[in-house]
Amino acid sequence: MARAPGMSVRLKLTLSYAGFVMLAGALLLAAVWRFLLRYVPDGVIITRRFVPNRSDLMNAFVPAATVVLVFLLVFGLVGGWILAGRMLTPLARITYATRKAANGSLSHRIRLPGRKDEFRELADAFDTMLARLEAHVAEQQRFAANASHELRTPLAIAQTLLDVARNDPISDTGELVDRLHAVNTRAIGLTEALLLLSRADQRGFTRYHVDLSLIAEEATETLLPLAEKRGVTIETSGDMTPTVGSHELLLQMATNLVHNAIVHNLAEQGTVWVTTAIQPDAVLLVVENTGGRLAPQLVSTLVEPFQRGTKRIRTDQAGVGLGLAIVKSIAQAHGGTLTLTSRPAGGLRVAVRLPAYQSSSTRSVSWPPPSP
Structure with missing residues (x-):
């Protein structure tokens, strides 16, 4: 399905991390500001500077808070980009394995190292699915080859009997009919067995x-x-x-x-x-x-x-x-x-x-x- 391009998951996680850091920093600065307004009265000396009123306190606090928020923004973006990349590394391996499977390579396995977590469980489940799918495809290929061989055998026998009868017009047609009947019966029995096997595999029956x-x-x-x-x-x-x-x-x-x-x-x-x-x-x-x-x-x-x-x-x-x-x-x-x-x-x-x-x-x- 064709989809419009959008932001990558790594960029979304980076923005989420940066936004969370900014929000946490803003809340912390708001708490500090509230503390200053409540517990620091007029006329108190802060870091050897006399603050005569709250207006002067704001003039001193806002620039410092702005610098802190800018630092937190840069820190959140850079750190979030690095952390998101490390967190999504297993997902990249899973994506690579999925693409190889989509191209027909069912023998490839992720084999994600490390301790058990959500990505490890997903990778192990995907490896198990690939193993079962590979075995199923191989079984279906063997089944198709064997079924073709089994169906070809009675047809080849019938063709041989007809060729012999055509080249020998005085041959006993009664014996030919009996042998063709036996061959045809075997072919019908094989076909019915294949249909029954297919029906059971599809589970399309009433219980x-x-x-x-x-x-x-x-x-x-x-x-x-x-x-x-x-x-x-x-x-x-x-x-x-x-x-x-x-x-x-x-x-x-x-x-x-x-x-x-x-x-x-x-x-x-x-x-x-x-x-x-x-x-x-x-x-x-x-x-x-x-x-x-x-x-x-x-x-x-x-x-x-x-x-x-x-x-x-x-x-x-x-x-x-x-x-x-x-x-x-x-x-x-x-x-x-x-x-x-x-x-x-x-x-x-x-x-x-x-x-x-x-x-x-x-x-x-x-x-x-x-x-x-």
Whole structure:
């Protein structure tokens, strides 16, 4: 936004300091003058000079007071200019860092030295913001590159199949249609997952009172045929877990967790445990599954988009690599957290922690809550 030029902050502070010094000096001189008028009667000798009346006293006091005020003005301007410059030095560093960030250099940091004060807190907060922004931009760049690669793969396969069919007119079109259908289904699934992830990140959804335990049961019942097909046993337990959020998104979150636990399990006689619990200020959804031992380094990357954990997937249900990324985004959009830990006996433990719904008996709240 274009603005008209004005005085610098340093000049404003200098004038403020000088004005304050002048005001303090004027008040001091006024107090001295009042003292002289009240306690010095006519005929008193002051500094070996006889003052016969108040008129002569004024003639002696005013020139001296003028000299003092001029001195205070000069002193206030010079001293205020120096002090303002020293006080605004940290602000200049913050401004420099802001301009570099505006030009695209997010790696620069202020790193303001000295003890903690208002400028130090501002600089540290700005450094933290730059670090998060840099990480977010890098994550978005990786996500865009990975999404482009994932979307290009099915399109390239479809193009290859069409080229082969065009060069071989006598080929089996039925097989071609089946393969193109599978490729197209995968592309549609990836696109829908990307849209769902974007919706969760934008937090553009209406919130209602929901029971997370019922949502977990619904997701388990939906995936029960898949579990039976793979020989996986699902065990559910827990309490009522009231929270506030989108039923659709929370159901997608629970479905992704249970589906992930079923697919990435033992080849035979695997088990999935789905548990809900309530705490004083939060509700928990915990999904555990048996499986191979997972290295902590691998577990820490599973929530990143398109990180499938290739050592534990099966080729018929590889997915698009967005399952846990979507779960993390949905949990964060609801003010919650996602925690992944490897089980000592093998497999994965995923815990989602969401804010608990406080009933009207414990706090006043309008229902349904307004969307953000």
